[in-house]
Amino acid sequence: MSTPADTLRELEARLRDLEDAAQRTGQDLSVALTPLRAEVERLRGECQAHLTRWERVGLARAPGRPTALDYVERLCTDFAELHGDRAYGDDPALIGGPARWGGVPVMLLAQQKGRDTKSKIRRRFGMSNPEGYRKAIRLMDFADRFGLPVVTLIDTPGAYPGIEAEERGQGWAIAGSIQRMVRLRVPAVCAVIGEGGSGGALALGVGNRVLIQENAWYSVISPEGAASIIWKDAAKAPQAAEALQLTAPDLLRLGLVEEVVPEPLGGAHRDPDAAAAALGEAVSRHLAELSALGPDELKAGRAARFRAMGAFREV
């Protein structure tokens, strides 16, 4: 039996052929094209609504999905990247600096995966070493000093698991970044834009508001990591993704995020401009709402947000 996804792929192929033919021959094929386009759109919407959790993980990792810098280029002006943790080095997997977000001055902190093979390797696929989190801490000091609201874009499979990372205190650096966010006296708006992998993601996730894009995931462990612990088999990741309930709608239902930011049909990579517009609007709106609050209210509100998290019963 063919699924809507199969039908969609078939129709998309037919649509491409027809469009090619129209272009090649110069013929007006709109009589055929218009209904086909409408049907493809409708099926994309249907598929989107019925995506499995593992399919959403696939979209969060899709080749061509916009990275943090793709959003920064579309949404920010005056971005001055500030490098280094002032102690050991500069981590290319976590970037930051002052910028204007939709015209509003902010401190931007973002996990950057890289856009081609070379830059992906240089940026370790968005997996930070401790100096990345320590740079974030330094830039949050900077944000407090200049009263700049903090905007973070989260996109990491997790903190880098390496010998040197452990030698330099990976756990200590993440804990320090979490604590620094708790102590911020300026607004903090966080957005998960792809992968929200474990503590390495939470290090930039302690916001007054936390948003997640429709096809991003956020979890205590990656589906592969969970599958290799549970079944000793990373190939069972699709089952683990279901069990972990790691998608944007799951996070919203669990009360761990304020808002799911919509993506274009088929995922952010289908239309990066539209994805950026939605993200830009959502972050700006939350920044505007928070701008009325004073430093004590901001810190207390953030503390209350996280203090209330957890599921248990009292006996």
Next chain:
Amino acid sequence: MALDRFFRRRRPQQQAGAELPDLWTQCPQCKEGVYNRDLDLNAHVCPRCGHHLRLDAGQRLEVLLDPGSFQQRSGRVHPVDPLGFEDTEPYPARLARAQKKTGRPDAILTGTGTILGLPVTVAAMDFAFSGGSMGSVVGEEIARAAEHAAGAGTPFVLVAASGGARMQESALSLMQMAKTTVALEGLAERGLPYVSILSDPTTGGVTASFATIADVIVAEPGALIGFAGPRVIQQTIRQNLPEGFQRAEFLLEHGMVDAVVDRREHRTYLRSLLGVLTRQPAGEASA
């Protein structure tokens, strides 16, 4: 307040390897048989080779606190199954087994007590309960203990023993890292000391949150302490790990812990340190 069978002497926790029935335990390091009575009298440190055997939370507080001083605070918060998580078995079945094994609702024991006369609030993670994994209950009990310490004006001493955040509560477990950090703010604001003792093993989300933001971080000799587990690192970098990697002494050398302290010295070390930080007169032990 329940005393959680605190005064009942228990046999040392069973370790891997052959078990000598009843009276003896085999040291996992030197493989010698040691009288359980001798282990009890020696803070569960092997008298032959100095290996620090793993303790459950009850044993831990026996070693740390003045006899009879412990007043339990934890125990009313019980875990639930918010995601209906099922892997090789349903999460509630896993919980029920760990609860039966340890006699605790979850992997944490907190309360108040004294160390050589000095009042403290304490929290001990229980590795015997599901590898000391941190879910909502562990996070909540640690947060409440830290808040109690801030309210009561006592130092806070936490003993970490954990494989990290609990997978079965997914993102809710992850958020406990932020929640505990929030709760510890009260201590910092009131100028009260927070000491964490990292025991074998302390890894994952626990290392990346409350355990490593203490004012003083103490490690037990030989304890495995790190963020990523050694197996994950090995799979990623495909190299052998250096000798002593992620052990307490390695972390001391790399500047990550304040001191490696023999378990048999914990009481005098803490009494002396906390006495200075809270401006108490010197205790007898530091004379």
